[in-house]
Amino acid sequence: MAETLERDGWSRLGPLALREGETAQAQIYACLREALISGYFRPGEEMSLRRAAAALGTSVTPVREALRQLESDGALEVWGGNRVLRVPILTAAELNDIRDIRLNLEGFAATLAIEQVTGAQIRLIANACAVMRRAANEGNADLYLESNWRFHKRIYQAAGRPVLMGVIEGMWLRVGPLIRHAVTTPLHFVRSMESHDKAEEALRARDAAALQAAIVKDISDAAMDLGRSLTDNEDGRAH
Amino acid sequence: MAETLERDGWSRLGPLALREGETAQAQIYACLREALISGYFRPGEEMSLRRAAAALGTSVTPVREALRQLESDGALEVWGGNRVLRVPILTAAELNDIRDIRLNLEGFAATLAIEQVTGAQIRLIANACAVMRRAANEGNADLYLESNWRFHKRIYQAAGRPVLMGVIEGMWLRVGPLIRHAVTTPLHFVRSMESHDKAEEALRARDAAALQAAIVKDISDAAMDLGRSLTDNEDGRAH
DNA sequence: GGGTCTAAAGTGTGATCTCACTTTACGGTA
């Protein structure tokens, strides 16, 4: 590898000023969860308790609980005889597994959302879509990923199903570390934004079938790109 | 209440002889997870760290991590200004939420299972169904619940989708504490076994649509009984 | 140079302790 521009996942986070009134563990968990969804950490990247505690400015105790929670979410896995926790390296089969769950649940959530979504919510969703479009044009990966997640999240939240939302978020948590590397291609931006525009259109028309179709296409396209980046990574791993 | 036969959830567990080679935390987590699915703990029941550690014969550290994991699974929630962890008391809306997720995912898993299930697996599933039938006739609630979960689990496992299986198990984990009290009625046994028989029949005929229909009916019927026991509990809570 | 052994550094695990806080129980008072 010529030059390793890839920063450590922790370098993006900083010391994390702890707010009082909430437990350190909960804040660390929320912080890392967001970071994982946003793709700050690469698949295979290890998280040491002491290093994480030092990076965040706490002792290992709250970090341990937060990482254990992430393990329970499937966002981390114990690895090696050392039992160190790392970001899982998904196989093609697992990716397929997750894609089908997403197709079922996010499609279902989209259908429910149509029945309940308010005008104000549609405006917020359209706003996220506009930000995403701008990010795609500028090639700003960070902004694109963030607004993409917000766009989908706001649609599903309109369904008013907290448990469903939690399960969907869990699926995004697993694919988050992969997305950043699959999304850099301009081709993905174009195809993805087509689906997003159709989704926004269907939302305004209150057309449940059209919205579901747009979501399904978006997930299917993304899954193909993810699968491609997966095989690329496997090739690159044999260095 | 005339007599409180309802035992504490811990009384069913015992000191938990720790196997070496596995971490205490993982064993406690697995043990409590199983206990929650089996309905050993009632909704609203509190789990104190020190009491749990004393009951299991360990220190609080591994217990804390296990309980935190269960919180992440939605099987426990922090409650009160004391931040004690307790088994969540589901609302009707949450129960509805979970039911629809189950309808989607378990129906989907059933469809996949038909394509891959082997003869040996069908025999194991039929075996669990036979045990469940016997338990229903004898009115043995413990055995019924255990074999019911095993019956469904083996069907879904035949789909060969670990992530999907994990999400489904997470849903059972949430409704587990309710099931025991909803299932005691003989009417539930009868209706439930009708669906199970149809499921077994569809499995042998390799009829995906019929299997999915049987699963859907089973879940829908169970959800109605759960909702009924929910309102009963709310009435009983105002003592 | 290449291989091997060893010591040091790093890893998670579990136990223990202190702290701040809440809940509970008990006493007295009105």
Place this chain on the structure above:
DNA sequence: TACCGTAAAGTGAGATCACACTTTAGACCC
């Protein structure tokens, strides 16, 4: 009897320490 206030018990949160283990780095020898 009802109410209130105080003390005791119980709660989770977080830091720290000892332990067993793995990984790594380096020295040494061939």
